[in-house]
Amino acid sequence: MDNKFSDDSQIGVVSTFSELVNTNFKEAMNAICWSRDLAGDFREIVSKLQLKENITEVSIEDLLLLELSEKGNTAREIILNDLQLLADFGALPTLNLLKCYQRDEELDFLSTDVYSYHVDRSPIGTDTFLCTYAGAASDILPNHQAEQKILIPEIREKLKKLYDGPEAEFESFLKDYFFDLHYQPKPNANPINLGSGNLWRLAVEHPSQQVLPCIHRAPVENDGEYRLLLIC
Template sequence: MDNRFSDNDQVGVVASFSELVNINFQGNTNALCWHRSLDGDFKEIISKLQLKENITVASPEDLLLLQLSEKGSRAREIILNDLQLLTDFGASPSLNLLKYYERDDEFDFISTDVYSWHVDRSPIGTDTFLCTYYGAASDIIPNNQVTQKILIPEVREKLKELHDGPEAEFEDFLKDNYFDLHYQAKSNAEPVNLGLGHIWRLAVDHPEQNVLPCVHRAPVEKGECRLLLIC
């Protein structure tokens, strides 16, 4: 087990895909990690795939067309197996070759892009699964180490000015524009980096969820593409 998680009650570490999808979130635990050490050349996969846009979705068929070395082939086998496991579970996984996400710079007092600390929301019972095979990895942070941005007085005042409508509709305005999904880290916060090769399951805000949703963010890319499985 990675000792980063041994004293962190936000993270549960499991040893198999079956445990990953079947263990229920409870208490402060809203992130589960299938901890793995992968043997494969994932950088070769990136070098052979063609980046068509800032985010390019690679299908299993795209992967099978690649001419790869033995280690590259091993990496491909791992990715295809992960895609199949999640598909058989009923999820809709996507393999993304990612240069960068679009930034939200419309307002200087609040951001709603994925580089901001945020939670995911769904109208149905679901979870977010992700695995970074190569490149910078995402971070999560305990819920007690963040403040919802709409509760920060100066941010809330500016949002009220932006709303410029009936007070009774303000909360709906915040939700409709996803402002309520974003958070600011406290000064003593200790984020956890998700690392490479592990499959993570993160709790989502939905009506059936019995734990707080997992606060997370995308990393700022370091000049190289990421290879990311997400659903």
Template sequence: MDSTFSDQTQVAVVSTFSHLINTVFSGKLNAACWQRALSGDFQEIVSKLELKENLTEISMDDLRSLELSEQGCEARTRIKNDFQLLTDAGASPSLNLIKSYERDEEFDFIPTDVYSFHVDRSPIGTDTFLCTYYGAVSEILPNHQAEQKLLVPAIRLKLKELHEGREEEFEHFLTEHYFDLHYEAKPGARPIKLGLGHLWRLAVDHPDQSCLPCIHRAPLEKEGEYRLLLIC
């Protein structure tokens, strides 16, 4: 992890799962990281899993069925423990083997896929949890280093051209198509890489939230390399 990471006022770095889930988000603080150095061979797990689609959900039964070395078993135990911790906390974790995500080719001037910096939204109080065990890692972006894409004059003009309804319906149109959730980095912005093995909790846009939602994006995958990601 970047040596300047712990200085970021946006992020709380913690040492236990209990601290992770109990950190209170407010003001600029909208991300928490359970910082860990995980042992075990996660690459072995990736090499023995079957990719059925570009994104394949791996069940705990799939994971348990793998024949692994001692180091592979150690990595598997870590994943299973994280899965159980999140489940016990009321979350619904999913373990994903990822070759690539689906790209948004409909709106090329404002793509709304996960490779774009974006925030998550929920009608209820919740958070996004994620941990990359292997492969390219996600990034977050400090809110003051980002601009909502729909506020960029050239993009907003194209959105108005795309909108065929009445002027008073324009804001609903933006929300309906998730355009309002996407951001672009300002010049000189410094995204924060989330690193391998760390379990993250990111603030989501919901009615009871007392901080700004955390802006994040999925990475472009490395050629010939899959990602192993726990997310909920």
């Protein structure tokens, strides 16, 4: 097993799917990695899939219809197995072929798209699972190396000018529009790249969560390269 992440207290490293879903988050640890060096040609799969929109959901049927080499077929079997493992666990995995996500350009002082460091929130107990098979991989950031954007004075003042309701409801306004989910890296912050092939479980903010939610962001895509991403 590759232990390249094991020196970081934020990350738990495991070697099986069972460990991935059964290891508890604790203290600073809010990301768990099933560290893998996958065989197979995932780029071949990307080259044979058809991008219909900037984000195209790839079905199991789409995968099964592809004419692939031996290495391409190995990659397909890995993806199908990951989808099955997550479905059997009770998750709803999606495989996406990605050119890019939509950018949020509405506010010039605060981006709220997935390229911004953010946490996920849910009303029920859940986790975020993701694996990048091809293309650029996401980053996470230790919580102590980031600051909530709504607490940065100049951003908070601009949000107050934007808000036109009663002062007592300002915090609710920030939450309703998801401004509170976004974070700014502190000076000298050290993002951790999630790498290709690793299946990750990230902590989500929800009422029963015992740890801080994991701060993460989507990567800027490499020119001329699509991403193949499993997420749920």
